[in-house]
Amino acid sequence: MYQLGIVKRHIVRADRAAVERLAGFGVATVHEAMGRVGLMKPYMRPIYAGAHLAGTAVTVLLQPGDNWMMHVAAEQLQPGDVVVAACTTDNTDGFFGDLLATSFRARGAVGLVIDGGCRDVKDLTEMKFPVFSRIVSAKGTVKATLGSVNIPIVCAGALVNPGDVVVADDDGIVIVPAAMAAQVAEAAAAREANEADKRARLAAGVLGLDMYKMREPLEKAGLKYVD
Amino acid sequence: MYQLGIVKRHIVRADRAAVERLAGFGVATVHEAMGRVGLMKPYMRPIYAGAHLAGTAVTVLLQPGDNWMMHVAAEQLQPGDVVVAACTTDNTDGFFGDLLATSFRARGAVGLVIDGGCRDVKDLTEMKFPVFSRIVSAKGTVKATLGSVNIPIVCAGALVNPGDVVVADDDGIVIVPAAMAAQVAEAAAAREANEADKRARLAAGVLGLDMYKMREPLEKAGLKYVD
């Protein structure tokens, strides 16, 4: 249950070194390293091709058609943070544009993930300020109703606690709990080391059927080859 | 982040008396009593008109096309429980039908909330077993991949902890954290007492404009009456 009208000032951010290690992996690799969990829903898209980010979450709960809390969140930002914003109902208004991006960047933020609308796409693209949003919409908002900052939120189907690691790229967005950041980075590195070799063998024409030893389990499952 | 392959056997269920009090209120009233939060998304619908339920959550995390964990969950049910099931990805398969309902009921469960598909609607309606689902689908599932039971889950946009109170009716589904059940029931009762009087006055022709004293704030906000 969301608590409204709250700003939590002190949050425990994931270890900086772990965030930096995670920044080196793709979202697909990170979520695999966690056991195929932690992803936001795939309706979330980057506002420009190639946008990517990694940082620690400052969370925002918005009210529909109202971006008041984005301004409250700005003050809580530290270098390396990513703003992660959810709304109390599905809403596509343009809660965020180039002015807020300027402010967020001045505070050290490295991007935004918002389960709502974003606008000023041209300016944001020129600024290279990465935003992942539900939709693009020019629709402006009011500043009239309280939400909260730095409470746990559900954003695009994922639970995000303030301080968690957010990694986003063309493939989507993954949330790594702060306490597990180092361990997940480790697992991701192991996974990636493994992939280079696999890629080389597949490129040489080796079949996954053989490389992953699938022929026997497929036969056991009842697969039949016919002409 | 979801932990997979886990079944938590001992959960702290909300106080029974508080659940029973909450059962007496509509979902709209309960979520207002919490400050307009706690609702699942409105794509969740009852499989028959008039379905309603209130109980304590036993949570299930499913994998797409796979209902294995529903059987695992059955064993964890106690009288008065509601099964709340989410899936690691959006999936509309028919994870639940009359056989599982028979089993759940035999264990004392009073209904199901599932962010996925449900089938055997005719039988479930005859059984008066209330189900709230994303969709109805005859598509059957396999039993091959592990999820979890009684971990915190995100279901239709709402965070659900095992033991939380679930109230569902024609208007939707609301989750009340176990620790707040009594307090929310209190607030809901206060709210409802208040409503009977309001209804009578509105029925007598009193305008909300006057009853809620809105004329002055509307004028201040700049409302203009024209002919």
Next chain:
Amino acid sequence: MYQLGIVKRHIVRADRAAVERLAGFGVATVHEAMGRVGLMKPYMRPIYAGAHLAGTAVTVLLQPGDNWMMHVAAEQLQPGDVVVAACTTDNTDGFFGDLLATSFRARGAVGLVIDGGCRDVKDLTEMKFPVFSRIVSAKGTVKATLGSVNIPIVCAGALVNPGDVVVADDDGIVIVPAAMAAQVAEAAAAREANEADKRARLAAGVLGLDMYKMREPLEKAGLKYVD
């Protein structure tokens, strides 16, 4: 372009007799009588099976998550009116429930069409207060931002002027401009007279191919029968 913060007090309602004649026809018949135009989009659905209404439009423009203007609209209602509500952005919040319905009915309104959410479905069904909405949602709203009342609005894809005739049933919702109400009622009556005879002939086994003389145009268009 919508003008915000406006309440128009005097509107020209369609002729009462014409509204009553139109009330006798189904939505499909009325829109055919207008040349297959005037319908709202089919995502609009009655909140209970069999809901239907016919009346003159009092229009409301809402802001997302805010139902302030519904209370303003109540004062403008006259017997036989239907409230038609749109929102400045797509929004599924529950802008309307049984208290507002009680107030609207006390003022003589005969129903609601809303391109947004509705709640208290059980109570509204018991009251037999017909509502056609985009969705059902328990989510409550605030009263903080101005919209307008009795301006021309676009609701679910249809342009609605205050005073227009609204006819709604299981098949959908049609808007008849006030000035054309009598003429459309006439055309609908002619159409319906025509249908009884057609129905009888089709029931007797006559084919539409022959009754509508379609065989020759089908052949000209190149239709081929093969074995």
Next chain:
Amino acid sequence: MYQLGIVKRHIVRADRAAVERLAGFGVATVHEAMGRVGLMKPYMRPIYAGAHLAGTAVTVLLQPGDNWMMHVAAEQLQPGDVVVAACTTDNTDGFFGDLLATSFRARGAVGLVIDGGCRDVKDLTEMKFPVFSRIVSAKGTVKATLGSVNIPIVCAGALVNPGDVVVADDDGIVIVPAAMAAQVAEAAAAREANEADKRARLAAGVLGLDMYKMREPLEKAGLKYVD
């Protein structure tokens, strides 16, 4: 690839006795008997609660906004047929209403499955003429462009050949190839016999975990019980 402008007069209908046997099973049972295949997508819904049908398919390919081919199809109907209609593009117009239903019934048809819109829902409900459609819409259609009748079509994601068995109920719609009707009916009967016993045991409190012998495979898959 669809051939346009074609009406196939002679089609091989599934064996009548097999259709009647299949009519006795629910859609969920039939599709399980086929190995969990053959279903249309779950956006297809009955226009009234409890609608159900079983029969042999007469297929229709429509053009958007045009129901000309429905009249052509009427002539090809035989007692026990179900009209199955697809469209060359996604279209929600009301291709079908009570007049066509009267004609189809006069020819012996027992229902309609249409990946498009349907109207006159009130009349069709009174007639107890079962229709499963993508949506309800009052929007009428023209008669200007050729489609085809009795060609293989893709309807709501399922391939339908003329003469195939169509079974539809609250859970969805399943297509059984004509040549397999008897065999599938056999498998469905075996499956259902099996279910009565299972239901009794589950009602008596036996767990699926034990009845289906799942404890060992779950343990092997790595399931952990924690307190």
Next chain:
Amino acid sequence: MYQLGIVKRHIVRADRAAVERLAGFGVATVHEAMGRVGLMKPYMRPIYAGAHLAGTAVTVLLQPGDNWMMHVAAEQLQPGDVVVAACTTDNTDGFFGDLLATSFRARGAVGLVIDGGCRDVKDLTEMKFPVFSRIVSAKGTVKATLGSVNIPIVCAGALVNPGDVVVADDDGIVIVPAAMAAQVAEAAAAREANEADKRARLAAGVLGLDMYKMREPLEKAGLKYVD
């Protein structure tokens, strides 16, 4: 209510100078200058990144699967016009491609806004002919049923009168009524002048909380800072 089969030849276009001024502003700025109204729904997207246009509307009402009226509209085009096309029902067919774009451009048109499908995206991108559409689809259309040209239409949720100003960019599409074009351009200029200063201050680290003097209203609304 739409009148079908009508082509209006003489329309009052917005003042050319005002259109040119409006062309200098982004869509977000223009709709703010109008009080946050006038936008089409955000499902409308440019067919290539960076597409933008500004001009006077020539409106087209299409029938589903039929682009006949696009050819009728071509003759009504004058230099600086934008074709704005709606359809009597939701339809995703490819009503428009490079041949029509060639014709429209030869007549002086500067772009297209269509609540339907568009095709030949590669060619249109090479031509730099800006199109904003609901979807991209290769599906061709027929020329069989009348719509209208230069009647008031509802396109993607916005009312468009022939002659209105259309401004479209990455953020969306806004309609400025012809009579208000100069006044809105004035307001947009004022707004933009204002923004440069704000941007500089935010970039220097000033918080919106202070720049917009939000601290006091936030406190009054009940915002609490916690540790």
Next chain:
Amino acid sequence: MYQLGIVKRHIVRADRAAVERLAGFGVATVHEAMGRVGLMKPYMRPIYAGAHLAGTAVTVLLQPGDNWMMHVAAEQLQPGDVVVAACTTDNTDGFFGDLLATSFRARGAVGLVIDGGCRDVKDLTEMKFPVFSRIVSAKGTVKATLGSVNIPIVCAGALVNPGDVVVADDDGIVIVPAAMAAQVAEAAAAREANEADKRARLAAGVLGLDMYKMREPLEKAGLKYVD
């Protein structure tokens, strides 16, 4: 009806020369040459702008959340093939990434069409491996349940037989039955020859109304010009 657990090894591929001819035309042209049929639904999109492909189909039927059959399919690929993958239910998981692309390319495949999710978009874009998918999603899959390879499938609304020609570009995806490939290529060539001349005339200002001789049929249909 899908047969599960089947791999068909010998399929009849469309004539190579015809495929190469078809590769020279856009999707819009090819589907027009077939009479405006054969398209997949327009929700299918290229993962990078400008992606295009043409080849012979190797079909794959997947189970939700499971990409086992993709590895089985790899072995069946021959130079010039396109993998066309459908799923037994709507599923957005990331069934495909850069490792499988490496393997498919090593076998000679020229691209993928998948009615499901794709991931590793950045790598695939760098590899210039064209993929057309329903969505992009990082979500990984398991390898546990059998589907089939080289059976007829319905993919995004189109029937695809193994060996059929697949042509895909920015406008969409079209399937040409193997046996008709040469004939359709011929028709496409004729159509395209025709278009160059039309384009030149339209660019010179000739109206489609005159070029296509539409004035008389429009008048007959009742079109009225008003001032």
